[in-house]
Amino acid sequence: MDNILGKLGIELNEQTRLTNDSSFKFNCHKGLSCYNTCCSNLDIFLTPYDILRMKNKLGISSAEFLSEYTEPVILKETKLPFMKLKLPEDGRCRFVADEGCTIYDDRPLACRYYPIGFGIYKNENAGDDFYFLIKEDHCKGFGEEKEWKVGEWRKSQQIDDYDDKNRVWMDVILDKKIYSPDLEPDEKSLKMFFMASYDIDSFREFMFESRFLQVFEVDEDLLEIVRNDETELMLFAHQWLQYALFKKPTMRLRNSEA
Ligand code: SF4
Numbered sequence: 001m002d003n004i005l006g007k008l009g010i011e012l013n014e015q016t017r018l019t020n021d022s023s024f025k026f027n028c029h030k031g032l033s034c035y036n037t038c039c040s041n042l043d044i045f046l047t048p049y050d051i052l053r054m055k056n057k058l059g060i061s062s063a064e065f066l067s068e069y070t071e072p073v074i075l076k077e078t079k080l081p082f083m084k085l086k087l088p089e090d091g092r093c094r095f096v097a098d099e100g101c102t103i104y105d106d107r108p109l110a111c112r113y114y115p116i117g118f119g120i121y122k123n124e125n126a127g128d129d130f131y132f133l134i135k136e137d138h139c140k141g142f143g144e145e146k147e148w149k150v151g152e153w154r155k156s157q158q159i160d161d162y163d164d165k166n167r168v169w170m171d172v173i174l175d176k177k178i179y180s181p182d183l184e185p186d187e188k189s190l191k192m193f194f195m196a197s198y199d200i201d202s203f204r205e206f207m208f209e210s211r212f213l214q215v216f217e218v219d220e221d222l223l224e225i226v227r228n229d230e231t232e233l234m235l236f237a238h239q240w241l242q243y244a245l246f247k248k249p250t251m252r253l254r255n256s257e258a
């Protein structure tokens with residue numbers, strides 16, 4: 001977190017650290033000289049729910065979306081693959097047009113948060129999440145009069161819904177075991193993480209067209225739900241990941257007392 005804040009030239013202190021009740025002035029709209037300029041040269045990390053929404057918006061499979069629109073980034077702290085939106089050579093997001101974002105209703109979480117950044121503690125202080133403003137010189141939105149509280153901004157951008165859908169996955173990537181310097185995930189773990197995190201169509205195949213249901217006992221009602229609702233399938237995949245990576249009791253093996 002310190003590195004990201006450092007790159008943005010933000011020093012976290014009582015003034016810059018925000019809560020849901022903190023106020024700020026901001027308005028982004030067509031007509032500002034900076035309109036659309038911020039959709040270039042940025043690192044947009046994608047969450048599993050971002051990928052699900054975006055690939056459905058584009059009407060393509062998760063595998064196609066991942067290969068065409070993303071690139072992996074391995075963070076040295078976790079050695080796990082995270083996915084970034086791939087930008088073309090000119091650095092301009094492929095979804096930006098003169099009228100704005102062409103996938104606005106399904107834009108990723110990072111775009112929804114902007115111009116707010118957020119921090120999450122990955123240890124005992126979990127729950128003490130915080131926010132800060134990303135106040136860049138080129139952004140004219142801060143010169144506008146409209147006033148927001150951080151909580152209102154989050155609501156207007158449907159951030160709570162996204163956070164809810166990514167909650168189990170966030171628990172996985174914030175688990176202390178992931179940050180152990182001794183962690184050396186093998187190829188199988190990396191593939192499991194990638195599939196359950198980002199490639200929902202492959203996870204569906206894995207669940208319904210392999211021995212998965214012979215190995216795991218899944219309640220009939222739940223099975224029906226995940227068969228028909230892709231978002232529920234994604235949440236189920238993340239619970240399976242908790243079992244597969246950390247042996248959390250989120251799955252029940254057949255012929256097991258557990
Ligand atoms: S996804 Fe939309 S809002 Fe996000 S950078 Fe691209 S054009 Fe801008």
Ligand code: SF4
Pocket residue numbers: 027028029032034035036037038039115138139140141142
């Ligand atoms: S730079 Fe700021 S005000 Fe301008 S388009 Fe981007 S977010 Fe909106």
